[in-house]
Amino acid sequence: MDAWQVALIAATLPLLVHQVVSWHTAVLVWAVGIGYWLAFALNDYCDAPFDKLDPQKAEGNFFVRVRVRKDQIRPYFLCILLLLFFIFLSFGWKGCLLFAICCLIMWAYSSPPIRLKNRPGLDLLTHALFVQTFPYLLVLLLIGVYWQPLDFVLLAIFFIASLTAQLEQQLRDFALDSQYEQNFTTHLGLQATLIFLKLMTAALIFLALINILNGTIPWFIIPFGFIGLPALLHRFFRQHNKSRSEQLVILSTTAGFLYTGVIFIYFLLR
Numbered sequence: 001m002d003a004w005q006v007a008l009i010a011a012t013l014p015l016l017v018h019q020v021v022s023w024h025t026a027v028l029v030w031a032v033g034i035g036y037w038l039a040f041a042l043n044d045y046c047d048a049p050f051d052k053l054d055p056q057k058a059e060g061n062f063f064v065r066v067r068v069r070k071d072q073i074r075p076y077f078l079c080i081l082l083l084l085f086f087i088f089l090s091f092g093w094k095g096c097l098l099f100a101i102c103c104l105i106m107w108a109y110s111s112p113p114i115r116l117k118n119r120p121g122l123d124l125l126t127h128a129l130f131v132q133t134f135p136y137l138l139v140l141l142l143i144g145v146y147w148q149p150l151d152f153v154l155l156a157i158f159f160i161a162s163l164t165a166q167l168e169q170q171l172r173d174f175a176l177d178s179q180y181e182q183n184f185t186t187h188l189g190l191q192a193t194l195i196f197l198k199l200m201t202a203a204l205i206f207l208a209l210i211n212i213l214n215g216t217i218p219w220f221i222i223p224f225g226f227i228g229l230p231a232l233l234h235r236f237f238r239q240h241n242k243s244r245s246e247q248l249v250i251l252s253t254t255a256g257f258l259y260t261g262v263i264f265i266y267f268l269l270r
Contacts, residue, residue: 002249002250002252002253003036003040003131004033004036004037004040005253005254005256005257006131006132006253006256007032007033007036007131007132007135008029008030008032008033008036008135008257008260009224009253009256009257009260010132010133010135010136010158011028011029011032011033011135011136011138011139012029012139012260012264013136013154013221013260014136014139014140014143014145014151015029015139015143015264015267016220016263016264016267017148017150017151017154017218018143018145018148019267020143020145021264021267021268022268024090025139025143026264026268027087028087028091028139028142029139031084031087031088032135032138032139034080034083034084035084035102035106036131036135038077038080038081038084038106039102039106039109039110041062042077042106042107042110042111043109043110043117044061044062044063045063045068045073045110046110046111046112046115047061047110048061048063048064050176050180050181051064052064053176053180054173054176057173057176081103084099085099091142094141094142095142098138098141098142102134102138105126105130105134108126109126109127109130117183118181118182118183119182119183120182120183120184120186120187120188121184121187123166123183123184124163124166124167124183124184127162127163127165127166128159128160128162128163128166129159129162130162131162131165131166132158132159132161132162132165133155133158133159133162136151136154136155136158137155149216150211150216150217150218153207153211153216153217154221156207157204157207157208160200160203160204160207161204161228163200164197164200164201164204164235166184167184167185167193167196167197167200168197168235168243168244169244170183170184170185170186170193171185171190171193171194171197171243171244172243172244174186174190197235198235198236201232201235201236204232205229205232208225212225220263223259224256224259227252227255227256227259228252228256230248230252231244231245231248231249231252234248
């Protein structure tokens with residue numbers, strides 16, 4: 001839930017920043033949200049053989065609890081992709097190109113034989129570029145507006161936020177991943193990754209604070225910072241052997257998701 005919610009928030013912000021809120025762009029935002037939900041469903045499907053080895057991860061993976069064959073799921077998957085294609089087609093050739101990139105990354109990140117999530121370095125870079133950063137960039141490119149300094153700041157914030165989120169997830173799954181898979185954290189080591197996570201989280205907070213103080217970040221974006229701050233600070237104060245609080249993450253992303261809906265309606269109706 002936290003993954004597609006954050007992607008939907010990121011996709012909505014360019015519309016608010018550039019004040020191009022309309023029913024057409026609203027459909028685009030929902031298409032991004034559905035697309036990311038589909039991508040993470042594919043990721044869960046590909047991860048099911050590994051997730052079933054861990055009781056907690058098995059409980060959170062639908063495809064571990066419910067056996068689904070490829071021939072059963074493929075028609076639904078293709079129907080959703082077709083629906084998304086027609087939405088992106090309404091934005092012309094640029095929409096078709098970006099849709100193709102989305103499909104390529106969705107497949108390459110989770111599925112064999114490439115499975116970028118098991119290639120140390122590429123796993124972190126792919127997550128940083130495409131999980132939170134790309135939804136903002138995608139919508140920004142499709143609405144065809146002149147980029148403001150705020151756009152570059154938000155892209156940098158999303159890049160670091162996505163990178164640190166992946167580090168935190170890999171730290172959480174280190175015990176299982178080190179036995180059956182490889183990634184950036186299993187390659188670098190637990191303690192070094194933990195230090196890197198804290199340094200990048202501090203950089204993220206500093207970057208946001210500086211741009212709030214200099215006026216680059218407007219009033220309606222500032223609450224997102226307060227919503228996400230407890231989960232960020234938790235990285236510094238929890239015990240080293242404790243993983244992230246899943247409840248805190250879900251609470252933060254859901255609060256941000258609801259706030260995004262309120263702000264979107266405000267801009268749509270004013």
